[in-house]
Amino acid sequence: MSDEKRTQPHSEEAAAGVSRRQFLGMAAGAAGISVAPGVFLYGVAGAKPADQPVTDAVRWGLLVDTNQCQEDCDACVTACEEENGWSFEEGSTTDPQWIRKLNVKDPGTGFTVSMPMMCQHCEHPPCVDVCPTGASFRRVDGIVLVDKHICIGCRYCMMACPYKARSLVHRDLHDQKYPRGKGTVESCTMCVRKVDRGDGTTACAEACDRDGHKAILFGDLKDPDSEISQRLRRYGGTQIRADLRLNTGVRYQGI
């Protein structure tokens, strides 16, 4: 998508009268292309004061354009590890993987696509349904998280997740960047700290932009004028396992 298309909402908004939320969403979109992430617009793009509750006026989501995603690139994975302080060794069955590159091949045609796979931040998350203590929960802004303080490590959410998005922390943790919990379950947080801070993007999306692929777009699915909503409206998007009717917050194009 060209920069021109990305900034198009601006002019339309000027005509329609811009609400604060719409403006913020727009600014968040613009931030991804016009400046180095985090250089400016801090505290502007989707920022939420720390003492105010999360609001359901937004629904955060991601749009993955698999046509732009390169099979041999794992910048999103590396960036997520860096941002959230987890890591895995190739071949380990017990190391966590909050995000992974998934290669999908149609055996009939040989058509292959590569894409990042992570928590799909469902509106009706099976992990939240099955969690006995309520440790798995969905914020009203659509981000699905695990409360590490009340997770008992039963792993029922891992049984229930259709996307294999969750990991149990199997080993002792050292030098944690953010608090994690041995014996508890974790997964993609949609970079909730960055979102709450108002970065208006996620580590994976930033890294993908930085590498020039621009395959991952973060935004507000509820705002019809956000870039993510506009792109979905214009080009469509697919939910993985849409048959389960989970209304995922992560959408894909090109599959």
Place this chain on the structure above:
Amino acid sequence: MRMKEPRYIAIEGQSVGYYGLLALLGVFILAGLAAAYYMETQGHWVTGMSNQVVWGTPHVFAIFLIVAASGALNVASIASVFNKVAYKPLARLSGLLAIALLVGGLVILVLDLGRPDRLIVAMTYYNFKSIFAWNIILYIGFIGVVAVYLWMMMDRTMKPYTRPAGFAAFLWRLILTTGTGSIFGFIVARDAYDSAVMAPMFIAMSFSFGLAIYILVAMATYRWTHRPLGDLLLQRLKNLLGVFVAGVFYFVLVYHLTNLYFTERHAVERFLLVDGGVYTALFWGGQILLGTLLPLALLYHPKTGGSRPMIVLSAVLVILGGLAQVYVIVIGGQAFPLTIFPDAQVSSSFFDGVIAAYAPSVPEIFLGLGGLAMSLVIVALALKILAFIPDSLADGEAVTTAQS
């Protein structure tokens, strides 16, 4: 013909054999606790479990024991709810075994948690949409309901309330096993689960596993305490076991036939029934041949049906077949990869699209056996402390031809 009132007498529990049994079971319990400590301090990477197979051998033992627990209550239910006089002298042991097996299973489940120290969290934070949360309530409630039921049976002044208490316990156990089966039945994401038949199948499994354990415990107790146990009574129990084994087989057939009808489930069926390696072997060899067909033949064949050793062998086979069945359900169901993209080949660094490798580790096996030993220790101690079993179950005394 009027039935002679059975005389309930606690076992003496002074013999070398009794203390030897307690010591042996104690060793298994200590080994189980040591295994749990090792798993929790090191982290779950020391087990065979992984991010692919998240529930392992401890869960096989735990689910087997929890399912068997509700089934062990069946003998008492037949006496109290269905008013079969012949089973009344057996009812107290039935209630005791039900509680003991459940406690053993729960201990395993709790000690396998990633954070067993947060048991209090599991007891105080509830998500009522979770069948798991309901199960916690159902399990704890079951112990309470059966304890009250035992009290009604054992306290002469409360005897009139035995039937309603028995009815409540029977209903509770049906709901409980429905809940246990639904842990798997409600999992929409996995091809081997996501089936309403799981709940009734688990109920049938509970009848079968619970009665098999009951028969073995009763036979062992009466033999080791030199108390008579009548052939007629054993015949009833073994015939009933045969019916339950056939009942499980029916639900297994329905489950697989339904999946075989759905094209989308052909891959998982092929995995379980044809080329799933250890799971296929356990299904056909363990569950079907050793756990179903052989016991059915032994229990009903005129030449073997009346033989005590053959009844013991059948009960042991039902238990081993049951463990194989639970293993195939729990671990086989997870080893088969998630269908994230139907009809496409997927691959990743996270083992997408490949059959997950799993082998039980020593700590897992010890934890499982420790839970089983815990159940048996509870039974052995309770039999010594309280009068759970009649001094005689000889055919002429406890069992009459009347009413049953």
